[in-house]
Amino acid sequence: MTLSHDPHLDNKEFILSARNLSREVDGKLLVDNISLDVRTGSIIAIVGPSGAGKSSFLRLLNRLDEPTQGTVFLDGQDYRTLPPTALRRRVGMLMQAPYLFAGTVAQNIRFGPQQQGKTLSTKDIEDLLDKVGLAGFSERDINNLSGGEAQRVSLARTLANKPQVLLLDEPTSALDEASKRDVETLVAEIVAQDALTCLLVTHDVGQAKRLAGHVMVMKSGHQTAVGPVKEVLGA
Amino acid sequence: MLNQIFDNLLLLGLAQAAAATVLALIVVLFSRFERIHLERETLVALARGFVQVIAVGSVLLLLLKGPTWTSIFVLAAMVVAAATISARRTPGIPGAFRVSLQGIGLGAGLVISSMTLLGVIEAEITALVPVGSMIIAAAMRGNALALERFRAEVTAHTGQIEAALALGADPNTTVRTYVQTAIQASLIPSIDSLRSLGIVWIPGMMSGMILSGSDPIYAAIYQFVIIAMIFAATGLTAVPSVLMIRTWIFTPAQQLRLRPSDTSD
Numbered sequence: 001m002t003l004s005h006d007p008h009l010d011n012k013e014f015i016l017s018a019r020n021l022s023r024e025v026d027g028k029l030l031v032d033n034i035s036l037d038v039r040t041g042s043i044i045a046i047v048g049p050s051g052a053g054k055s056s057f058l059r060l061l062n063r064l065d066e067p068t069q070g071t072v073f074l075d076g077q078d079y080r081t082l083p084p085t086a087l088r089r090r091v092g093m094l095m096q097a098p099y100l101f102a103g104t105v106a107q108n109i110r111f112g113p114q115q116q117g118k119t120l121s122t123k124d125i126e127d128l129l130d131k132v133g134l135a136g137f138s139e140r141d142i143n144n145l146s147g148g149e150a151q152r153v154s155l156a157r158t159l160a161n162k163p164q165v166l167l168l169d170e171p172t173s174a175l176d177e178a179s180k181r182d183v184e185t186l187v188a189e190i191v192a193q194d195a196l197t198c199l200l201v202t203h204d205v206g207q208a209k210r211l212a213g214h215v216m217v218m219k220s221g222h223q224t225a226v227g228p229v230k231e232v233l234g235a
Numbered sequence: 236m237l238n239q240i241f242d243n244l245l246l247l248g249l250a251q252a253a254a255a256t257v258l259a260l261i262v263v264l265f266s267r268f269e270r271i272h273l274e275r276e277t278l279v280a281l282a283r284g285f286v287q288v289i290a291v292g293s294v295l296l297l298l299l300k301g302p303t304w305t306s307i308f309v310l311a312a313m314v315v316a317a318a319t320i321s322a323r324r325t326p327g328i329p330g331a332f333r334v335s336l337q338g339i340g341l342g343a344g345l346v347i348s349s350m351t352l353l354g355v356i357e358a359e360i361t362a363l364v365p366v367g368s369m370i371i372a373a374a375m376r377g378n379a380l381a382l383e384r385f386r387a388e389v390t391a392h393t394g395q396i397e398a399a400l401a402l403g404a405d406p407n408t409t410v411r412t413y414v415q416t417a418i419q420a421s422l423i424p425s426i427d428s429l430r431s432l433g434i435v436w437i438p439g440m441m442s443g444m445i446l447s448g449s450d451p452i453y454a455a456i457y458q459f460v461i462i463a464m465i466f467a468a469t470g471l472t473a474v475p476s477v478l479m480i481r482t483w484i485f486t487p488a489q490q491l492r493l494r495p496s497d498t499s500d
Contacts, residue, residue: 064397066488084489089403099398112402154398161403 015040015197016091016165020070021060030056032221033069038165043191043198045208045229048218054201055096057218058167061199062091074165085115092163096170098147098154105129105145105153106138112161120160128156131193132186148179152186159190166191168200172207184211205233256281299361306363310347313368314340317375324379325386329492334479335378342472343367343374346464355460369440369461370468373425377469381421381477388413389484390495397491406485414477421473425466432462 016038023031031053038044046054059065061072063084072079079087089112100108109128110120120128125138132152137145145153151171158166168187172180188211191198202208208215208229215232217225225232237254241247259281266273298309318336325331347367350356356366389396389410399409432438433455441458445451484493 062401063488064401064490066486066490080488084400085403085405088401093401095394095398095401097394099394101395101399111399111404115402115404115408157402 013039015075017073021067022069023056023060023065024068029221031060034223036216038197040197041195042214043200043212045212045215046199046201046218047205047208047215052218053221054218055169058169058199058201061167062088062093089161090163091165091167092158092161093167093169094155094158094171096173098150100142100150100153103142105140105142108142108153108157109160112157128160131190132156147175148182151175151183165197168198170201209233298364301360303358303360306360309364310367313371314343317371321375321379325382327493328382328386328480330483331382334476337479338378338472338476339371339374341475342468343371345471346370346468350464370464373465374468374472377421377473378476381417381473382480384420385413385417385477385480388416389493393491393494400489406489407481410481414481417477418473422470425469428462429466432459
């Protein structure tokens with residue numbers, strides 16, 4: 001990961017490059033001029049206190065919010081030139097809450113591919129559920145899931161789109177300690193298995209140390225430190 | 236009894252208004268006895284209602300003597316007023332006035348013009364203005380109900396909508412359920428009116444026609460016509476309004492504009 005210089009946009013080493021990203025809402029700078037290059041296959045944690053702008057920064061990366069300045073390059077291509085639907089399939093996001101749609105687990109998992117006119121087979125769904133440790137859950141109603149199970153379904157639903165980059169916005173913050181560790185382990189396994197590039201927003205420094213190779217620290221919308229986890233956060 | 240005392244129609248009307256007001260004041264007295272303080276509010280509402288309706292009556296008196304084409308301007312002014320009132324009900328929605336104006340104009344306009352062309356509404360100012368006002372008022376209620384319900388559904392389901400957007404869904408797909416709910420909600424009062432017509436209530440138009448000596452069967456059929464037109468105007472307003480507002484709540488980059496508040500973390 002490198003900073004403060006032009007990204008090697010033709011270099012496939014960096015899958016995602018944020019350039020001078022800012023977002024201002026009602027005169028308040030939520031994200032202030034952040035640049036970040038993300039290597040393919042790396043896990044970067046974004047840490048900082050509440051109100052630091054971590055989630056706001058993450059939402060700019062899949063264009064759920066519009067930057068007021070700067071842009072993002074995905075595989076060397078300015079993301080403003082991509083249709084938002086295509087961009088968001090390639091840059092998947094797991095939110096703080098699962099936000100499942102009414103219906104069954106299988107209906108939720110089919111949703112993403114359906115938007116591209118694809119239908120997942122029963123086997124595809126079972127494989128995804130197996131991957132998130134929920135084998136046999138496909139016909140279960142989402143109202144009959146625990147918090148941890150719902151977040152796993154949400155992860156499977158995101159993975160069904162086969163994203164290149166996975167954005168994780170405090171995915172364990174709403175879970176109890178046991179479920180939190182389970183989901184954390186699961187994310188680590190899946191990211192390693194699928195060689196996914198991953199940006200993880202967390203306020204839990206321990207979690208950042210356990211999961212990420214690199215870290216970016218934010219405070220009041222600014223990037224205050226960036227580098228390998230051991231150098232920035234200590235052992 | 237009052238009509239035996241008063242020969243003059245205006246004096247008779249004032250005496251009848253006074254009699255009805257006495258009944259309303261009894262409610263105020265009873266409320267006061269139960270320590271429900273509605274005195275000022277009720278008295279102001281009674282006075283305001285009386286002055287407003289007399290003012291409207293006076294304007295109508297002048298208008299109804301005018302040529303038929305003036306009814307177009309009267310109805311257009313009513314559509315603008317209806318859009319203003321409707322938009323006030325949905326302050327959180329960008330462009331609510333423009334959408335309401337177009338929706339009510341389209342829904343009420345289509346019903347009034349087609350029914351006038353077919354001769355269902357007489358092409359006389361005495362028919363066009365009162366019947367048209369009923370249709371515009373219904374379109375306004377339907378529009379406000381639909382937009383308010385849509386706003387409430389979207390702000391209550393921001394997470395689901397953004398989760399769907401994050402999965403690569405196009406904006407229309409993400410709010411399809413809420414569009415359906417909003418349109419249904421706007422039509423329910425009109426459907427209930429049709430269902431209960433004649434059983435639970437005998438509407439004002441029919442009562443008025445019977446009181447003025449019309450054949451009760453024709454008055455009943457015409458009342459059905461009015462309620463059916465109201466239903467049509469409601470639907471023809473709510474559907475385009477909600478579909479228009481659906482495009483307004485997303486940016487060109489398919490980001491949700493309508494959110495309870497922006498996240499700062």
